[in-house]
Amino acid sequence: MDLFEAIKSRRSIRHYEPKSIPKETIMQILRLSLNAPSAGNRQPWRLHVVQNPAIRKQLSEAAGGQTLLLEAPWVICVIAVPDESASKYGERGRSLYCIQDTAALATYILLIARGFGLDTCWVGAFNEQKVGEILQLSANQRCVAMIPIGYAGEPRKDRGRKSLEEIAIFHE
Template structure:
């Protein structure tokens, strides 16, 4: 899958097939994660792969009982090593870089999962101390996300979530000035809920047109 297509295909999925995700695939997700950029190449990330039923149940209870956390075949708990980042960059390392680095690693993981035919959800709503205690996570590590991973179920389809329009979030040179990239009047399709494949096709067409 091309990168852009993979980005457009990725979406949060909260219903998974019951079958196990082989460690070979999980390994590839984490391999992708550890190749993310990080401030000063500190690589402050650490990962805990959870498959055990009771542990997943406990983790779910730390996420306000989000059911998909318990039901996912695998949870990858992504932690940020605050000390590593703070040692080199002080507060900025601890408060900002560490979080950015692990977020970049997570996105790599989600995209590779999509390209492998897996589905995922990035879960950030959890009680940090509970998660630390359930998994024996040492003090220096901050759990930043629980990534649920599984194979999709065939009996349901997902509608792509909408995005704030490009024009509302992108400026040219200075804040507030319009950044033009496609002709006016051709943008309506981006505001409509359409099947995912149509989104991917349309965006590819636009890019091809622009390259001409």
């Protein structure tokens, strides 16, 4: 699937088929995602790649029981490391750039997975402290997104988007 089709067909999928995905496919998605931009090329991120059903169950519980984290065969936890941005950019790096950078990485994962014909959902509603405990994150790391990856177990619905005219202000 080409990039434009991946962008146009990506949707947040909340139910997944019980179908496995080879680890090598996940590895390809993640290797490609590392091309995401980051301020000063700091790459202030880590990835926790979870296939283990017991850990996915704990992550689901930390996310208020969201079953998509149980159904999808893989969950990618995108972790920000604020100190890596702060080392070059100070407080702005710590509080803003590392979040922007990990958001770019998460977006790349979503689109690359779609390019492989897979489906995802950006999960941001979770208890960050509990997720940190489950993943045994250090005090200077924080999970900013969990991304289930699998095959859609529901129709891909177009929920509509605001028009360009509604959101863009041109300064020509």
